[in-house]
Amino acid sequence: MDRHLYSHLSDSGLVMTTTQAHSPETGHGMSNAGYVRIALILGIITALEVSTYYVKFGPLFLPALLIMMSIKFVMVVSYFMHLKFDNKLFSMMFYAGLILAIGVYSAALATFKFFLS
Amino acid sequence: MADVAVHHDASHNAHGSSSGISNVKLGMWLFLGSECLLFGGLISTYMLYRGRVSQGPTPSQVFDVPFTSVSSFVLLMSSLTMVLAVSSAAKKDDRGTTLWLSVTALLGATFVGGQVYEFTAFKSEGLGFGTSLFGSSFYTLTGFHGVHVTVGIIMLMAMVGIVQRGEFPGSKAETIEMIGLYWHFVDIVWIVIFTLIYLIPV
Numbered sequence: 001m002d003r004h005l006y007s008h009l010s011d012s013g014l015v016m017t018t019t020q021a022h023s024p025e026t027g028h029g030m031s032n033a034g035y036v037r038i039a040l041i042l043g044i045i046t047a048l049e050v051s052t053y054y055v056k057f058g059p060l061f062l063p064a065l066l067i068m069m070s071i072k073f074v075m076v077v078s079y080f081m082h083l084k085f086d087n088k089l090f091s092m093m094f095y096a097g098l099i100l101a102i103g104v105y106s107a108a109l110a111t112f113k114f115f116l117s
Numbered sequence: 118m119a120d121v122a123v124h125h126d127a128s129h130n131a132h133g134s135s136s137g138i139s140n141v142k143l144g145m146w147l148f149l150g151s152e153c154l155l156f157g158g159l160i161s162t163y164m165l166y167r168g169r170v171s172q173g174p175t176p177s178q179v180f181d182v183p184f185t186s187v188s189s190f191v192l193l194m195s196s197l198t199m200v201l202a203v204s205s206a207a208k209k210d211d212r213g214t215t216l217w218l219s220v221t222a223l224l225g226a227t228f229v230g231g232q233v234y235e236f237t238a239f240k241s242e243g244l245g246f247g248t249s250l251f252g253s254s255f256y257t258l259t260g261f262h263g264v265h266v267t268v269g270i271i272m273l274m275a276m277v278g279i280v281q282r283g284e285f286p287g288s289k290a291e292t293i294e295m296i297g298l299y300w301h302f303v304d305i306v307w308i309v310i311f312t313l314i315y316l317i318p319v
Binding site: 076101 | 138142143146147149150151152153154156157158160161164165182183186189190193194196197199200201204297298301302304305308309311312313316317
């Protein structure tokens with residue numbers, strides 16, 4: 001029965017085999033040089049974020065900051081936390097919590113007219 | 118047949134899970150998902166109260182963005198050293214694992230040191246925990262994050278000791294990977310805090 005369950009999950013993409021998830025050559029799908037490149041990109045985005053403190057971006061200020069924050073967030077989760085290379089079930093567990101948190105607290109803030117101020 | 122072989126191997130490495138998924142890892146991701154709700158609550162409380170300053174300094178009067186930018190960069194780079202530690206552990210390179218875990222702990226300690234300095238500076242500028250709703254929500258949010266970083270440092274140092282002694286029950290690589298997930302989570306929480314609290318003015 002377990003074998004059938006495993007085959008079903010494997011076919012649906014919910015199960016990643018040990019070989020797929022932990023390739024000996026790549027660790028978790030990336031080389032150390034790849035991690036350094038990701039860190040470099042994250043550093044550059046952080047520098048751009050800080051530049052908004054000194055340079056006036058006008059109406060683009062808030063959207064630009066939120067987009068850069070989201071890119072950094074997704075990059076760390078996908079590459080450093082290996083969610084991109086790992087089992088889809090882990091992504092579901094994490095993003096379910098994240099989306100629930102964003103929904104619940106956006107609703108809570110909306111009741112206090114936070115987005116109108 | 119090949120499926121069965123892989124299944125057996127995956128189960129062996131995943132603490133007896135019949136689906137090939139590590140129960141420990143699944144539990145860790147569930148924990149991190151729930152932590153999103155904890156920090157979501159703290160961040161939204163701060164967003165609501167950041168303009169409520171009946172007495173004492175306002176956010177723009179106390180925040181030192183250049184200083185916080187440096188400490189944010191330090192924490193971001195600690196994520197790189199952490200992932201290198203996980204990579205070394207996967208390759209069974211104990212020396213590399215010890216080195217990168219130690220560097221990560223050092224960078225984390227630098228971040229916490231910066232936070233202690235920041236809190237001390239804010240206190241001397243008249244922003245205490247009970248001074249205003251802004252002060253209470255700010256110290257609660259950043260304090261909770263600081264405690265998370267400190268717990269991470271303790272886990273890293275404990276792991277360094279365990280790796281050096283060479284006595285470890287279970288999968289060393291998986292345990293270091295779990296500590297890594299916790300550490301990266303602390304980093305992504307700070308990515309959000311840094312933007313929403315420090316860079317977006319009231």
